Amino acid sequence: MSALAQRPLQQPSSQRLTSWHLLANNRLATMGLALLVLTVVLVLLVPVLPLPDPDATAPAQRLKPILTAGHLLGTDQLGRDILSRLLWGTRVSMVVGMTATLIAAFVGSTIGIVAGYAGGRTDNTMMRGIDMLMAFPYILLALAIVAALGPGLMNALYAIAVVNIPFFARNVRGVTRGQVHREFIDAARLSGKGHLSVILTEVLPNILPVIVITMSTTAGWMILETAGLSFLGLGAQPPQADLGSMLGEGRAQLFTAPHVSIVPGVMIFLIVISLNVLGDGIRDVLDPRLRSGALARPGPVTDVASDRVAPSKSQEDAVLAIEELETGFQRGRKIVPAVRGVSLSLRPGECLGLVGESGSGKSVTALSIMGLVASPPGVIRNGAIYLDKEDVLAMPETRVIASRGSRVAYIFQDPLTTLHPMYAVGRQVEEAIAAHHTVRPSKRRAMAIALMEKVGIPDASERAKHYPHQLSGGQRQRIGIAMALANDPDIIIADEPTTALDVTVQARILELLRKLQRERGMALLFITHDFGVVSEICDRVAVMKDGEILESGKTSDVLANPKHAYTKRLIACVPELGTGKQFLDRVAKLFPGHKEEAL
Numbered sequence: 001m002s003a004l005a006q007r008p009l010q011q012p013s014s015q016r017l018t019s020w021h022l023l024a025n026n027r028l029a030t031m032g033l034a035l036l037v038l039t040v041v042l043v044l045l046v047p048v049l050p051l052p053d054p055d056a057t058a059p060a061q062r063l064k065p066i067l068t069a070g071h072l073l074g075t076d077q078l079g080r081d082i083l084s085r086l087l088w089g090t091r092v093s094m095v096v097g098m099t100a101t102l103i104a105a106f107v108g109s110t111i112g113i114v115a116g117y118a119g120g121r122t123d124n125t126m127m128r129g130i131d132m133l134m135a136f137p138y139i140l141l142a143l144a145i146v147a148a149l150g151p152g153l154m155n156a157l158y159a160i161a162v163v164n165i166p167f168f169a170r171n172v173r174g175v176t177r178g179q180v181h182r183e184f185i186d187a188a189r190l191s192g193k194g195h196l197s198v199i200l201t202e203v204l205p206n207i208l209p210v211i212v213i214t215m216s217t218t219a220g221w222m223i224l225e226t227a228g229l230s231f232l233g234l235g236a237q238p239p240q241a242d243l244g245s246m247l248g249e250g251r252a253q254l255f256t257a258p259h260v261s262i263v264p265g266v267m268i269f270l271i272v273i274s275l276n277v278l279g280d281g282i283r284d285v286l287d288p289r290l291r292s293g294a295l296a297r298p299g300p301v302t303d304v305a306s307d308r309v310a311p312s313k314s315q316e317d318a319v320l321a322i323e324e325l326e327t328g329f330q331r332g333r334k335i336v337p338a339v340r341g342v343s344l345s346l347r348p349g350e351c352l353g354l355v356g357e358s359g360s361g362k363s364v365t366a367l368s369i370m371g372l373v374a375s376p377p378g379v380i381r382n383g384a385i386y387l388d389k390e391d392v393l394a395m396p397e398t399r400v401i402a403s404r405g406s407r408v409a410y411i412f413q414d415p416l417t418t419l420h421p422m423y424a425v426g427r428q429v430e431e432a433i434a435a436h437h438t439v440r441p442s443k444r445r446a447m448a449i450a451l452m453e454k455v456g457i458p459d460a461s462e463r464a465k466h467y468p469h470q471l472s473g474g475q476r477q478r479i480g481i482a483m484a485l486a487n488d489p490d491i492i493i494a495d496e497p498t499t500a501l502d503v504t505v506q507a508r509i510l511e512l513l514r515k516l517q518r519e520r521g522m523a524l525l526f527i528t529h530d531f532g533v534v535s536e537i538c539d540r541v542a543v544m545k546d547g548e549i550l551e552s553g554k555t556s557d558v559l560a561n562p563k564h565a566y567t568k569r570l571i572a573c574v575p576e577l578g579t580g581k582q583f584l585d586r587v588a589k590l591f592p593g594h595k596e597e598a599l
């Protein structure tokens, strides 16, 4: 249970955490940033600090230990002041490392974007060139480049930039490939934008986080490589100091005067570690899924507030009873309620319809039942959910997870997003069985095929080998239903299972659900925005708006005598065949604020 859950409930607000706040929440990243800023400031101030000349030798002052008067960090084998050399050397190493990062990021990302955007032959040619660079062991390539160009800092910089180009190019190309076939890119093209404009205004903003993340993670690595080349004598040339050459020169005195090499070593360590923790922090800040609050990925079960008030079960015979449920989302430091005081009960073998417009909190209610609301940001503030006699919100995590699919199963709106695109559908049904039963693979396969036949998929044994994209929308939803049935649950929660389907397929799926529910005596919580569907299959109905239940009762009673104006409107929105213009007039009358064309 997180500390978030204990914060008081507050009114909705549009306040969002800025990137800066999010970064500041991450203690490690803040420490990295502070250390880095300190180093950068020191390094920028080096020319004006009262430091001795870093290259002035003084043989009489050789190898003085740390804290010698006048030499805070001692002197090296030529009597030069280590503090002065360290600061000047850090300046050189950071400038070289950062410049190499910028060059590699710019060139690599440009290659990546162009290759990914163009595709086809251009992509192939460019990527094979990059592959050739990658085919050489990476430090050997840097050594070879410096050997060819001659030792020196500038040449080391070029070498490091070149060997790092492939990392950027590969990463950016991959992400760009994923973006170019998205609908918003097509829309931009259709609007008449040129290639350059599409790349700059549509593609680049989407891949910028990837570039920044790659930069932040490679910068530390580049500083290490610069130091490595200098350590081997191929980077900074004497008497110029950089961290690597200081380390290399101190090596000979490692036992007699260890501080000469330990001081630059510690500096390299500090810079690289602070760059890396900062890089991790930046990656988390740029991930929109972590935007809403705490820097953590959603846990396996929704957080429950520790001061939750849990009412007792009001309907004794119910298999599922939701009592006074209150679920909210963390936004900034506040918790914005999405569902308030919702109570529902479901008796064995009964079908309860939950109706309401989009955004009324139906899905949040349904997901709260098995702790499936992602948290953070989701938090269950109050209420209880009784599965038979047990309160789900008080169950240990493992028991909640074990109950998913076996006692309560879900069917979601769009099976194309819930089915795995890379596995054959038969295997996915088998997986649903295997989650709760250990059976021999051959028996499991037979069970899966039997289930597929049960939900009306013709030629099931052949169809089981097909992938989700090879099935029609209706067939995919049938697979979704088969997976929900796999472990004979007591309760099925269907969240708008037919919204993505056309009307005839919808009718068949509804018929199937109703038939299966009767046969197996399961309880069905059916979520929809369509009163027409409710009247066909539900025994009772609850109407939801803005996170609250407005009214509930037997379907026939609510249909015949709706108490709430909102319910009347929902009922009026069900079109009848042959009424045509009258239907629009009727709906327009109920929504006086709306013009006819807006409907």
Ligand code: ADP
Residues within 6 Å of the ligand: 329, 338, 356, 357, 358, 359, 360, 361, 362, 363, 364, 365, 374, 377
């Ligand atoms: P629907 O009735 O259409 O299923 P939902 O239950 O999905 O509506 O959403 C109810 C409310 O909860 C909406 O206002 C929505 O913005 C909010 N909400 C849902 N999921 C999240 C989330 N992950 N983060 C923040 N708010 C959310």
Ligand code: MG
Residues within 6 Å of the ligand: 362, 363, 364, 495, 496
């Ligand atoms: Mg929904």
